[in-house]
Amino acid sequence: MATESTKITETTDSNTEGEQDETRDPKQLRESPVDEAVEGEGEDADASGEAADDDVLDTSVDTAPAGGFAAGAVAVVSAGLGLCSLTGTPLGDMLRARKELIGQIEANTGGAGGAGGDQIDAFYGAPWHTAAFMNGVFALAAVVIGGVLLALHAGRADTRPWVKAVALGGLVLGAIGLLVAGGMYFDLFASKPELPQRTG
Known part of the structure; x- marks a missing residue:
């Protein structure tokens, strides 16, 4: 139990x-x-x-590549110089005005020889050629800077595309500026003014 x-x-x-x-x-x-x-x-x-x-x-x-800060600045400088070679600069305008003033002084004081051709060259030719020379200097600087920058960064993958594009733009503008300055200096676009021949 x-x-x-x-x-x-x-x-x-x-x-x-x-x-x-x-x-x-x-x-x-x-x-x-x-x-x-x-x-x-x-x-x-x-x-x-x-x-x-x-x-x-x-x-x-x-750790991402910066793309070349200095290279971007140099590219912008190249493009700016190329643009100045086409539009002109205050420095070029000042030198051209100086040449015009020198021509006027020489013409008034008889330094130009009194001949009509010499006066035209003093009033027109020298200032025109001075402006062309200065534009050519800026154009050459743009071509050299842009070309060197493209050569140094052409094969580098860490360079940003806009840097190469701006450098190429400066190179192209500089080349065009060289052509325009050469045409101005050698009077290809417009011939030098001439005095009419006297008759009788």
Whole structure:
């Protein structure tokens, strides 16, 4: 009898524990300290992975090639000189005005010889050729600077495309400026004025 009562008591206790397990929240049954620890480690790993990725991205941005700061400045200078060779500069205008003034002084004081051709050359030819010479100097500087810059950075991958484009633009403008200055200096675009021949 004692054995049967003991079995009945154990069966009742096991049933009671089963009912208590069933009354627990299923979420609480799934979650355990081990699972929480694993999830915590996973979150830390994700966070560290994201931080590592951010570090890699930041490093790549910091180490990106600057494209040549000095090369860009030189390219802009070349383009500016090429443009000045076509439009003229205050320096060229000043030298041309100086030549005109010298021609007027020589004509008034008889320094030009009094001949009509000499006066025309003093009033027109010398100032015109001075302006052409100055424009040619600026054009030559643009061609040399742009050409050297393109030669140095033609095969370099770290040079930004706009630097090469601006340098090429300065080279082209300088070449055109050389042609225009040469035509002005040698009177290809317009001949020197001539006095009409006197009759009788």
